[in-house]
Amino acid sequence: MNTPMPRLPVSQRDLPRDAQSILELAARSMFDLFANASEGMLLVDREARVVWINDQYRRFLPALGFTREEDFVGHPVSAVVQNTQMHKVLETGKPILIDLLSNRAGTFVVSRIPLRDADGAVIGALGIVLFDQPETNLQPLIAKFSLAQRDLDEARRELATQRLKHSAGKRQSKYTFTSFVGTSAAAVEVKRQARRAAQSSSPVLLLGETGTGKELLAHAIHASSARAQGPFISVNIAAVPDTLLEAEFFGVAPGAYTGAERKGRDGKFRLADGGTLFLDEIGDMPLALQAKLLRALQEGEIEPLGSNKLIPFDARVIAATSRDLVKLVREGNFREDLYYRLNVLPIRVPPLRERSEDLAALVEALGEDMALRSGEQPPELSSEALALLARQPWRGNIRELRNVLEQAAMRADSHFLGREQIEAVLRETAGARIGPADDAFRLALKPAGASGAPVSPNLLRPLDEQVAELERAAIAAAMDRCGGNKVAVARLLGISRAKLYERLRPADEAGA
Structure with missing residues (x-):
């Protein structure tokens, strides 16, 4: 694959032709060297969109939550690579030669280099993954980084505590x-x-x-x-x-x-x-x-x-x-x-199912908030777990998503959550969420692309009928669990008491 080459700065174009040729050759040689010897490279344009990745970088995509390259390339780098600093290189025009980057794929030693056109204007940036296992060769640096990260986490928790104390006496907004x-x-x-x-x-x-x-x-x-x-x-x-x-x-x-x-x-x-x-x-x-x-x-x-x-x-x-x-x-x-x-x-305000592309970012934000409150590491989800979450109806929206993440994190032995841990929570809470015998729920729990039994005829009916059945099943399961306590049922289902009474009214009238 042909890779774009950075243009020489204006001052270097005034050199003799042989010197300029040597510089161009050196730049090309260095680029090829990094492309082959590094653990991965990606290129962003002046709008900070990813425009190219090499073969080595592609192996990180599943860990970052992507199964297809087209879902990664062409998107803003900040939306697909957590904690990236590429945008800062574009803004300042200054390289970041050695840095530690931590995200879902792991911890890496990286370099970020601005690319300029013939007039010296920044037209993009090149990101290079130098090491993907820095703890082997850079143990002292990693130790300092971990210590600084712990100090930062403690400072954030302290700041959050102070904000809560401050807002306790003053009724002001808590979010932006x-x-x-x-x-x-x-x-x-x-x-x-x-x-x-x-x-x-x-x-x-x-x-x-x-x-x-x-x-x-x-x-x-x-x-x-x-x-x-x-x-x-x-x-x-x-x-x-x-x-x-x-x-x-x-x-x-x-x-x-x-x-x-x-x-x-x-x-x-x-x-x-x-x-x-x-x-x-x-x-x-x-x-x-x-x-x-x-x-x-x-x-x-x-x-x-x-x-x-x-x-x-x-x-x-x-x-x-x-x-x-x-x-x-x-x-x-x-x-x-x-x-x-x-x-x-x-x-x-759109429901979560209408903006499923925000799911990964929401999971990360909710995980960081959970970690800030608990003092533990934020949960990290596998790509299969994220894909499973993306197929859920989320009738309780972000509140329900947080509940699932908290339950899975509390039950797991480590901060890494795979498909199995998420699926176990979804199955256990199915009765309260959408009904224990729902074909659509079982279909959502199947792996993406799985084949086997044909689609149940129950799914090939008017959607209004299916939704009404799901509501009745969910309310019946919640009433059974809460012993008929309607206040508890409304709280469990995440709806108001008035809405619960409204849903119960047709059943009451039918039995009158």
């Missing part, structure tokens, strides 16, 4: 847009919409399934807005009893009722003054309270429970729901005027 992991088209688009929403003061409505990251985006919007220095107040409507919601929102006047605090109590609107109020699971709000919420949003003032005094407030509202608000409006369970008041800047 960098916390929303993903480079897929769906992830990039939702972050673009959220960044635009951060520049506005209008209400934002986050729509999406449970576990997709709606609350994280709400934090990020607040952190990027003009109200970033103000408080971020969050309330999960589905988690608060209906009888307490009014006091939770609007506060309680001193002595409003028997047992009320003498000094009164500020509600979430008052606490959010000057900042952002995040209303999670807005679709579960009772109708009686919806009218009061609408008035508060329209007038910019609240009336605490047991008081006849109106109190102005200035809070930007971000609402989120996993329910179909349009359907709720149509059924008369959600006020149409409140829906239009909230639905000014709607953002649909």
Whole structure:
């Protein structure tokens, strides 16, 4: 395969012809030497996209999570090689001659060299894997690197602890847009919409399934807005009893009722003054309270429970729901005027199954967070394990993915997780996740490309019927496990109580 050659800098083009020929020959010889003697080479263009890898480098692809070369070449190097520094070489134009790189494929000694055109402009960079087993020849350097890495991990844990202590007394956002992991088209688009929403003061409505990251985006919007220095107040409507919601929102006047605090109590609107109020699971709000919420949003003032005094407030509202608000409006369970008041800047957060190309990055980010909290090494997944995860429906989305990773990591004897460990967790939790006798689940657990028994006729039916059966099987299994405790069932399935009651209603009516 013909490999591109770097052009000589301008100063060297002024040399005599014989000297220039010798330099070109030397450059070609050095390139061929590294290409044949090194453990691998890759080349990126000026946009940091991988444009070429040699035969030696191809053997690293499975460990990096790739089965096909076309899934690696042509993509941004930061998206396919963890912890790469190639982009820094492109930005600075300076080489990194000796460095240690650690990622899923192992720890390597690498060199990174900028490539320039005839005018001296950086047009790409060359990465060279010098050693793939550095511990053999570079033991002192490895020891220092490991010590520095441990110190860094300890510093990160300490910083995380300090942040938690700091945020305990101050209600501020905990996440930014960098916390929303993903480079897929769906992830990039939702972050673009959220960044635009951060520049506005209008209400934002986050729509999406449970576990997709709606609350994280709400934090990020607040952190990027003009109200970033103000408080971020969050309330999960589905988690608060209906009888307490009014006091939770609007506060309680001193002595409003028997047992009320003498000094009164500020509600979430008052606490959010000057900042952002995040209303999670807005679709579960009772109708009686919806009218009061609408008035508060329209007038910019609240009336605490047991008081006849109106109190102005200035809070930007971000609402989120996993329910179909349009359907709720149509059924008369959600006020149409409140829906239009909230639905000014709607953002649909895509489920994990619609951005499966982000799965590897999410696994890495979740693993690092798990390691930061536990002090253990982050889990490393084989390519077969990642492929198995990519074939799951993920009805609980990122929350469900984290649960599977945590269970597998707790059961494993090492930080390396293969297909067997992941498959064991998926099989054990199948009843609570999607039903124990589901043909689609068994099909997803088969190795990619596996042949054998024909597809079950149960899969060749309308999708709505199959989804309904899966929901009934999952709810029945969860009800059996939780002894009929509906609050526990809702928590186990990752849905709100209102959604569980909605799913149970047809069955109750059928048996009436």
